[in-house]
């Protein structure tokens with residue numbers, strides 16, 4: 336396969352390593368003009384005719400800036416910076432535009448899991464609680480004890496912590512509601528990992544998940560996040576699809 340990567344940072348490099356057996360060649364565009372011995376660098380943003388899909392591992396801003404061209408190209412679009420969907424204007428424009436596009440949109444689980452369960456029971460969900468615990472440095476803070484630094488929904492969370500709350504947006508998209516997901520973010524000096532605790536209350540049952548993520552070379556990004564995108568891509572090549 337020959338993908339085009341939007342962004343050539345931490346996550347793209349992890350995905351390339353993870354999928355080296357199925358990626359034959361790739362294009363990449365990064366606004367920092369990063370160069371590499373591997374792949375084909377695009378000087379300006381464009382979508383080469385012969386790429387198989389566009390994989391965004393850049394930023395919320397990149398999703399908002401380039402989604403129109405990507406959807407016009409009809410290429411499948413894999414999105415890691417899901418925080419873009421917290422913006423209701425963007426979300427509405429995006430949803431209108433996909434109606435006439437041939438692109439399929441893939442939103443990997445990112446730094447959490449259990450979205451197969453959440454999506455399956457979405458009609459029956461009363462409330463979902465997400466508690467995120469990260470070391471103070473992740474928020475540019477220096478707390479000596481646990482501090483609740485945010486309580487609200489994912490729309491407000493992403494506005495306050497744009498690089499830290501893709502998880503709450505992905506979860507809200509799986510639930511199908513921003514209102515039903517209550518987000519709490521804690522600055523926690525006693526952890527080194529990025530921890531997400533999810534509790535879903537529904538008429539199908541109650542479900543609790545805990546994710547204790549090791550950080551990737553970019554400490555703001557859990558290693559799990561790019562691995563879930565790689566797994567979604569790999570499933571395209573497998574006859575047996577597990578989960579969902």
Ligand SMILES: NC(=O)c1ccc[n+]([C@@H]2O[C@H](COP(=O)([O-])OP(=O)(O)OC[C@H]3O[C@@H](n4cnc5c(N)ncnc54)[C@H](O)[C@@H]3O)[C@@H](O)[C@H]2O)c1
Nearest residue numbers: 342344345346365366393394397416445446501553556560
């Ligand atoms: N869905 C999730 O659960 C989840 C989890 C972790 C990270 N993320 C998101 O994934 C994205 C990538 O994370 P990362 O650790 O690889 O980041 P990174 O900073 O290591 O790499 C991002 C690269 O994208 C480039 N870039 C940013 N905006 C761009 C633009 N408008 N045009 C072109 N290039 C652009 C940067 O120059 C950088 O090289 C981030 O937005 C992050 O918030 C999502």
